Amino acid sequence: MVFKRRDRRPILRIVGEFFYPRGGWGRAARYVQHRLHRLPGSPETIGRGIWAGVFTTFSPFYTMHFLVAAILARILGGNLLAALLATFFGNPLTYLPIGVISLKTGHFLLGTEFEEGDKGTLAGKFANAGGDLWHNFWAMFTEDVADWHGLRVFYDEVFFPYMVGGIIPGIVAATVMYYLSVPVIRAYQKRRSAKFVKRIALARARAEKHAANVRQER
Numbered sequence: 001m002v003f004k005r006r007d008r009r010p011i012l013r014i015v016g017e018f019f020y021p022r023g024g025w026g027r028a029a030r031y032v033q034h035r036l037h038r039l040p041g042s043p044e045t046i047g048r049g050i051w052a053g054v055f056t057t058f059s060p061f062y063t064m065h066f067l068v069a070a071i072l073a074r075i076l077g078g079n080l081l082a083a084l085l086a087t088f089f090g091n092p093l094t095y096l097p098i099g100v101i102s103l104k105t106g107h108f109l110l111g112t113e114f115e116e117g118d119k120g121t122l123a124g125k126f127a128n129a130g131g132d133l134w135h136n137f138w139a140m141f142t143e144d145v146a147d148w149h150g151l152r153v154f155y156d157e158v159f160f161p162y163m164v165g166g167i168i169p170g171i172v173a174a175t176v177m178y179y180l181s182v183p184v185i186r187a188y189q190k191r192r193s194a195k196f197v198k199r200i201a202l203a204r205a206r207a208e209k210h211a212a213n214v215r216q217e218r
Contacts, residue, residue, distance in 0.1 A: 041082075043181075043182045043185040043186040043189065044182060045077065045078060045079050045082075046078070046079045047078070047181050047185065048073065048082075049081070049086065050078075050083070050181050051076065051078065051086075051174040051177065052069050052072035052073040052078050052083040052086070053069045053082065053083040053087045053088075053089065054086050054087075054170070055170040055173070056069040056072060056090075057087055057089045057094070057098060058090075058098055058167070058170030059162075059166050059170070060158075060159050065087045069087050089173075098169075102161075102162045102165040102166035102169060103161055105164075105166070105169060106161030106162055106163070106164040106165025106166070109164055110161055110164060112157075112161065125153060128150030128153065128154065129154035131150060132147055132150040132151045135147060136148070
């Protein structure tokens with residue numbers, strides 16, 4: 001196939017590059033920034049797409065961030081590709097502080113607390129919810145009884161507070177990124193347009209000079 005990789009990456013390498021891409025996160029961030037600058041559309045349209053993507057990273061829908069960002073971008077009239085690229089605001093380096101801020105804010109707004117104790121850690125609640133899903137899946141084909149306790153605890157103490165608590169910090173972070181990105185993108189587009197006009201003028205001058213030389217030779 002034309003676009004198929006010649007060398008298939010091992011699974012461990014794929015997982016490793018997810019947490020630390022080739023060239024480091026700094027290079028990945030510069031690549032995303034470069035792509036955002038070169039997107040078509042007005043700075044405001046691209047900025048609204050960035051807003052949608054950054055806001056989405058504060059939601060607990062980890063496997064659906066692209067879809068959520070695309071829907072928000074469509075509602076806000078933002079650039080779709082900008083929204084997808086801006087979801088990289090959430091990455092293995094930022095998910096932990098985003099999660100902590102969202103959970104603490106959610107429990108504060110709801111007047112609840114994150115219950116700790118035996119298997120009461122965040123990782124434990126994730127593990128219990130995953131165990132319930134696996135158990136209940138096999139229960140459909142066996143005589144085992146489905147157990148939803150771990151999933152209920154996960155929803156009450158993690159998912160719902162995360163979803164509620166991520167709204168305010170998500171709006172703040174997305175709005176800050178919007179107002180930072182719009183003037184930068186506008187300046188970049190003006191500079192690129194000026195370079196384009198300059199190249200056209202230079203090409204036209206060369207063409208006129210060549211035509212004048214041809215006329216003189218005749």
